[in-house]
Amino acid sequence: MVAEITSSSQYPYPIKTIVVLVQENRSFDHMIGWMKSLNPELDGVTGSESNPISTSDPNSPLIYFGDKSVYVDPDPGHSIQAIFEQVFGLTWAQYTSLSSSSSSNNEELHVLRPNMQGFAQNAESTQKGMAASVMNGFKPDMVPVYKELVAEFGVCDRWFASVPASTQPNRLYVHSATSHGATSNDTEKLIEGFPQKTIFESLDESGLSFGIYYQYPPATLFYR
Numbered sequence: 001m002v003a004e005i006t007s008s009s010q011y012p013y014p015i016k017t018i019v020v021l022v023q024e025n026r027s028f029d030h031m032i033g034w035m036k037s038l039n040p041e042l043d044g045v046t047g048s049e050s051n052p053i054s055t056s057d058p059n060s061p062l063i064y065f066g067d068k069s070v071y072v073d074p075d076p077g078h079s080i081q082a083i084f085e086q087v088f089g090l091t092w093a094q095y096t097s098l099s100s101s102s103s104s105n106n107e108e109l110h111v112l113r114p115n116m117q118g119f120a121q122n123a124e125s126t127q128k129g130m131a132a133s134v135m136n137g138f139k140p141d142m143v144p145v146y147k148e149l150v151a152e153f154g155v156c157d158r159w160f161a162s163v164p165a166s167t168q169p170n171r172l173y174v175h176s177a178t179s180h181g182a183t184s185n186d187t188e189k190l191i192e193g194f195p196q197k198t199i200f201e202s203l204d205e206s207g208l209s210f211g212i213y214y215q216y217p218p219a220t221l222f223y224r
Helices: 033-037 080-088 092-099 103-110 119-126 130-134 144-152 167-176 187-192 199-205
Strands: 002-004 017-019 050-052 062-064 209-211
Touching: 033 144, 050 119, 080 092, 080 119, 119 130, 167 199, 199 209
Parallel strands: none
Antiparallel strands: 002 017, 002 209, 050 062
C-alpha cells in the first residue's frame, strides 16, 4: 500500500509518501533474531534459547535455536490453535479439556504463562523432524536486504501480531484495525466480505491518494 499526500491536501505534512509492505507470516526471531549480533540492543537471539520436544516430559531433549535457516517447508502451524500451543506449551485439546472440567483445573488455567516453550512440540506434531527447522533463524548475510534495513532504520522488536492466528485476520487488521471477529482464513466469510470501514476510505475522505500493489489477489477484495 502506498499513500501520497497531494498538493491539494489541506495538511502541510513534510512526509509525502508512506509505504506499507505486507509480507507473509514469519516470526521476528526467524528473520531478524540473529541481527542482535550486529546490534546488541536488539531483542533478538543468542543461541541459548531452547524448546523441549515434549512440554509434558520433564526429561524431554531440548532443541536450541540455531542460525541455519534457508527456508521452511511446509509452513509451521499458524492457526490460533497452533499458536496457542507454541506460546503456552499446552495443546488446544489439553486447554479445552481443562477449561471444561473441574474448578481446580480452571484455577490452573488462570496461572497459564506464555513461556514460548511449545514451538518444537507443535512442529513435531505437524511433521516429524520439523522442530529442527522451526528452531532456526537466518544469519544476517543470508537476508542482505533485511540486514541493510536493520543497519539503517529503526526496528520494532516488540511489535506483535494483531491476532495470534493465521494470515487473513491479520491482513484485515492492517486495512481496517479489526478482523471483525475472524480468527482464521474462513473462506465463506472472506467470499461474503467484511463490513467494516477501511483505511482506504479514510484516506479518500481526507483527500489523500493511495495505490494498492499486489502479487496475489489482495486482501482488500474481502470487504463489501
